[in-house]
Amino acid sequence: NIVYLNGEFLPADEAKVSVFDRGFLFGDSVYEVIPFYQGVGFRLQAHLERLNHSLRAVRIKNEGNWNEILDTLVWKNGGGNLSVYLQVTRGNAGKRSHAYDDSLEPTVFACCTPIKDVWGEGAESVVPLKAIVTEDLRWHRCDIKSTCLLPNILVLQQAKDEGVQEALFSRNDKLTEGSACNLFLVKRGVLYTPKRSSEILGGITRELVLELADKHAIQFQEVDIDYEQLLSADEVWVSSSTRGVVPVVEVDGQVIGDGHPGPIWQKMFEFFAAFQRKL
């Protein structure tokens, strides 16, 4: 397992970061998770644009040659189907102090783990999820992919404690997104998803769902979604880079639709699979 740290490719157990790194002390860092299939980044440029957005938003210097770093990392780990994690922290200040010096050199870390090819394995292999709805206790810049993930971690653990696999956030009676995924619902053949704002992460998979819906004439709307609309939906899905588009068949113990993955989800899965085969 070869990782990348500050200009070097080295075995994971030799990669060391200072205890005064601001990523460690404050979560003062941003990240990306990018799937590679057969060694090729899926929507890589969109991920790198979002990374640039996150870095700019928190004013961390952006000097990485990301394409080259990630390609080399993937190649050194044998190519194939990998999820690449890339984290950029504000750097090591040598002391603990909230205020920082603009001259800090960012710490750049990247590693990868094998993933299954969601689209290649077919819709039958997708396991539908059950979810709970919880209060969205996050800050108001969820468009930044920050490593400050305590709220996300706690709600997912709560979901696990309650015997389900996902937690959906609700803020001011509006559903925002999942603990690490975007949210969609289908009602009478129309696809709905919360609009992009600083209350959600602009998911790369979300963008592709809308693109494919557009291409294949599935009507969609980016709108507020409340709890009642969620529970009375015909279909509920969540989307993320590593999991793809996954049906949610139960929310807070209530069955969604007929309790099975719905027909529009089936179609969307096929559109994704076909899109990926053409890459």
Ligand code: PLP
């Ligand atoms: N929303 C949150 C909070 C996430 O953490 C993620 C991904 O990890 C997503 C949405 C989905 O984004 P993407 O499709 O770019 O993976």
